[in-house]
Amino acid sequence: MTWDWEFTGRIIPDLLNGLAVTVQATVLGYTLALVLGLAVALVRRIPVIGTAVFAVMEFIRCTPLLVQLVFVFSLAPNTLSAFTIGVAVLGVHYAAYTAEVYRSGIEAVPAGQWEACRALSLPLHRTWGAVILPQAIRRVIPPLGNYLIAMFKDTPLLFAITVGELMYQASQIGGVYFRYLEAMTLVGLFFLLVSVPSAILIRQLERRYAAV
Amino acid sequence: MPQSDPRTSTGTHEPLIRFDQVVKRFGSLTVLDRLDFTVDAGERVTLIGPSGSGKTTILRLLMTLEQVTSGVIWVGGEPLSHRYQGDRLVRANEKHQRRVRKQIGMVFQQFNLFPNMTVRQNITEGPIHSLGISREEADQRARELLEMVDLSDKIDAHPAHLSGGQQQRVAIARALAMRPKILLLDEVTSALDPELVTGVLDVLRTVAETTDITMLLVTHEMQFARDVSHRVLMFDHGRIVEEGPPEQIFGDPKEERTKAFLHAVLD
Ligand SMILES: Nc1ncnc2c1ncn2[C@@H]1O[C@H](COP(=O)(O)OP(=O)(O)OP(=O)(O)O)[C@@H](O)[C@H]1O
Ligand SMILES: [Mg+2]
Numbered sequence: 143m144t145w146d147w148e149f150t151g152r153i154i155p156d157l158l159n160g161l162a163v164t165v166q167a168t169v170l171g172y173t174l175a176l177v178l179g180l181a182v183a184l185v186r187r188i189p190v191i192g193t194a195v196f197a198v199m200e201f202i203r204c205t206p207l208l209v210q211l212v213f214v215f216s217l218a219p220n221t222l223s224a225f226t227i228g229v230a231v232l233g234v235h236y237a238a239y240t241a242e243v244y245r246s247g248i249e250a251v252p253a254g255q256w257e258a259c260r261a262l263s264l265p266l267h268r269t270w271g272a273v274i275l276p277q278a279i280r281r282v283i284p285p286l287g288n289y290l291i292a293m294f295k296d297t298p299l300l301f302a303i304t305v306g307e308l309m310y311q312a313s314q315i316g317g318v319y320f321r322y323l324e325a326m327t328l329v330g331l332f333f334l335l336v337s338v339p340s341a342i343l344i345r346q347l348e349r350r351y352a353a354v
Numbered sequence: 355m356p357q358s359d360p361r362t363s364t365g366t367h368e369p370l371i372r373f374d375q376v377v378k379r380f381g382s383l384t385v386l387d388r389l390d391f392t393v394d395a396g397e398r399v400t401l402i403g404p405s406g407s408g409k410t411t412i413l414r415l416l417m418t419l420e421q422v423t424s425g426v427i428w429v430g431g432e433p434l435s436h437r438y439q440g441d442r443l444v445r446a447n448e449k450h451q452r453r454v455r456k457q458i459g460m461v462f463q464q465f466n467l468f469p470n471m472t473v474r475q476n477i478t479e480g481p482i483h484s485l486g487i488s489r490e491e492a493d494q495r496a497r498e499l500l501e502m503v504d505l506s507d508k509i510d511a512h513p514a515h516l517s518g519g520q521q522q523r524v525a526i527a528r529a530l531a532m533r534p535k536i537l538l539l540d541e542v543t544s545a546l547d548p549e550l551v552t553g554v555l556d557v558l559r560t561v562a563e564t565t566d567i568t569m570l571l572v573t574h575e576m577q578f579a580r581d582v583s584h585r586v587l588m589f590d591h592g593r594i595v596e597e598g599p600p601e602q603i604f605g606d607p608k609e610e611r612t613k614a615f616l617h618a619v620l621d
Contacts, residue, residue: 254466257419261460262480262532263452272479276470 143323150324153315160311161332167229168294174233179240202238208299215303228300236293243285247278283351287344291337368431370395370568376425378411385411386592398569400579403589409572413538417460418451429454459534463541465521467513473524474509477531499527503557519550523557539571580604588612
């Protein structure tokens with residue numbers, strides 16, 4: 143099979159649409175994972191409720207994302223779009239991981255910081271909001287960034303529930319023209335084009351925030 | 355001998371701090387064993403004693419960083435470790451402790467400044483969010499205190515850019531910004547390079563001379579303790595072995611254990 147440049151040119155617009163959906167799903171899913179993960183990390187500190195939440199998160203971490211996607215997709219009411227379900231499942235799945243990252247960040251804040259808050263009788267919302275979380279989050283920016291790239295690379299799984307992301311577009315093209323070489327090569331290339339600069343950016347953040 | 359309820363006691367002489375049969379255990383280790391002592395308002399008291407004798411624990415109990423195992427701690431005639439439920443003393447809850455401990459400030463060995471805030475924010479955070487005073491007033495207070503600790507030019511610096519001695523002086527300003535009645539100082543110069551100790555001690559001397567804040571200090575700086583304190587308590591195994599004015603404790607100790615301890619630190 144030889145590379146067909148003219149064919150490549152024709153499929154690029156569709157693939158770019160797919161890439162846009164992929165990026166959207168990643169950004170939305172990641173935002174959800176960041177917010178939900180933080181909420182989970184905080185709720186986990188509450189007795190009983192925290193243990194229950196921990197068990198649910200452990201369950202999510204122990205089952206494959208693909209299975210979760212297909213399972214939720216098949217049960218969800220069809221008023222929800224595949225894209226919405228995809229984003230929600232991605233976000234919740236990754237929240238199970240970001241919650242652990244936040245937790246380690248919170249635990250890494252020295253006891254002396256809590257004691258200083260107490261000695262100043264700071265209200266709880268200032269202790270968390272102005273002292274503990276800013277220090278905890280700063281420490282975990284690099285691992286959180288790694289999950290952004292990991293999630294981005296997991297978005298092709300949304301293909302399984304018919305979300306029109308990059309992989310979905312490529313396989314549609316392949317199915318219509320019986321040519322996969324160009325489309326799949328471009329998919330790989332697009333992923334590289336986004337992942338590599340992101341990884342470099344995250345390394346830079348890592349260097350900047352490494353020393354607290 | 356448990357002392358009487360100060361609400362029913364007569365006379366005006368109510369000590370500012372009172373430990374009443376205070377026991378503190380960590381697991382099976384008894385750190386404080388039915389400890390009784392009082393500190394008057396305006397008094398500056400130095401706690402000395404060998405490592406592990408319970409000095410830090412006493413300060414941490416007062417700051418409510420630890421809770422008593424039994425016994426009662428009183429501050430200004432009010433229970434700190436407990437609260438009244440009708441006529442009965444029950445364990446204090448967080449709300450009660452928050453209110454009572456606002457009279458108490460602490461400076462830590464490791465400074466414990468907030469690294470994510472500037473010097474100004476470190477000092478104004480408590481007054482604004484805990485005492486509820488206005489930002490302008492808190493700011494004004496911060497500037498006055500920074501002048502006192504001789505760090506006016508560092509007001510917008512981050513702690514990481516300050517020397518240990520400077521950080522500790524900011525920490526003293528932060529504690530004073532809360533206008534505490536009681537200041538707790540736990541080996542505040544122990545983590546400093548020797549050449550930075552004097553600056554911090556000078557600031558504390560100024561605080562001692564210019565305010566009537568009650569101070570409880572733990573220090574290995576014997577000359578400083580001698581100069582600023584009214585009274586020295588010598589601890590061993592969570593009990594007071596000997597107490598007296600600094601001239602007597604340092605110059606003419608009566609107890610063998612005090613002699614041995616002073617001998618060891620002064621060498
Ligand atoms: N959180 C804790 N858990 C268990 N044991 C503790 C705890 N805090 C203190 N201790 C123990 O209590 C004892 C008294 O400790 P404390 O820190 O009050 O002594 P100290 O007089 O301040 O000694 P130093 O001069 O070394 O600072 C020590 O044996 C210490 O190991
Ligand atoms: Mg100590």
